[in-house]
Amino acid sequence: MEFVKLVGPFGVFFIMFALGLNLSIKRFLRVFKKPKNFIVGVLCQIVILPIIGLIVISLLPMDKEFQIGVFLLLIMPSAAMSNYATRIADGNVPLSICLTSICALSSFITVPMYLNFFSNFLYNQSFDLRLFSFSVKTFLFITMPVFIGIYCREKFSSFFKNLIFTLDRLAFVIFLIIVFIAIYTEKDNLVNYFDDVGVIMSLILAMVFVSSLITTQIFIDDIPSKRAIRIEALLQNGAMGFVVGALIFSEIQYLVPITIYALLQYCFLLFYLGNMKLKK
Secondary structure, three states, rough: OOOHHHHHHHHHHHHHHHHOOOHHHHHHHHOOHHHHHHHHHHHHHHHHHHHHHHHHHHHHOOOHHHHHHHHHOOOOOOOOOOHHHHHOOEEEEEEEHHHHHHHHHHHHHHHHHHHHHHHHOOOOHHHHOOOHHHHHHHHHHHHHHHHHHHHHHHHHHHHHOOOOOHHHHHHHHHHHHHHHHHHOOHHHHHHHHHHHHHHHHHHHHHHHHHHHHHHHHHHOOOHHHHHHHHHHHHHHHHHHHHHHHHHHHHHHHHHHHHHHHHHHHHHHHHHHHHHHHHOO
16 A cells, blocks of 8 residues: 555556647547537536445445445546547547546546545545645646646647657556556455455446446437447546545555456456447
8 A cells, every 4th residue: 555655646647647648629629519428428427427336335235445435436537548448449539538638637626525525424424535635636646747748749749749659558557557566465355355345346337337328328429429438437547546545545445446446347348349349
């Protein structure tokens, strides 16, 4: 856990910086010409997913530490790798990038807000959020690097043009390092943790995908945008969840649901992409 606390924030900083490099003002404008797709995607991410979390922790018996971990996971923005996955799926990449970026940019408001709501009204025991300092840290390590990435893309486009793909892959490697080291430090307990919440996290994964599937089927017309929103909802920012959780809590139990989901989401994504390719 000490590694995650010390190194994790800098890893997330780089991941979000690499995300910002994928974004341009022109792409923003193109997406907002059809705001319905964007609005539906944002609602899926910051409204439907937290509601799923509330339903699960209200109906299924689990330790309070795991309840917090589940809720923390589902209030995170989508993972930076969702943009690359959308590209593989022939989805609407600009929409995916904008959704990831906007949710990341607003996370310094939404994450503390949701956590404060959880601690006051659901947990029946307030934990020390240090709301202002937490918001500042979230802004510095998550929101600001996205702005820096956008600026560098616009200001030094010729320099970063050929580096974006490499930096995307490096961001993914950093994410894997954070997850695997956190897993390794708790490897002796991981089997027990999976027994505790493995089925629950599999259920959450299914609920997230089905809810995004139904929502996009009803409200979205074009297939590329449907795919982008589904992948955005499916891939949660596990690296950010690890860092935020480590900044607030000292016990690994809070992060177990995030660990399990981070492993399962990419397995499910590979199945989704493989099934898509077979249908072609």
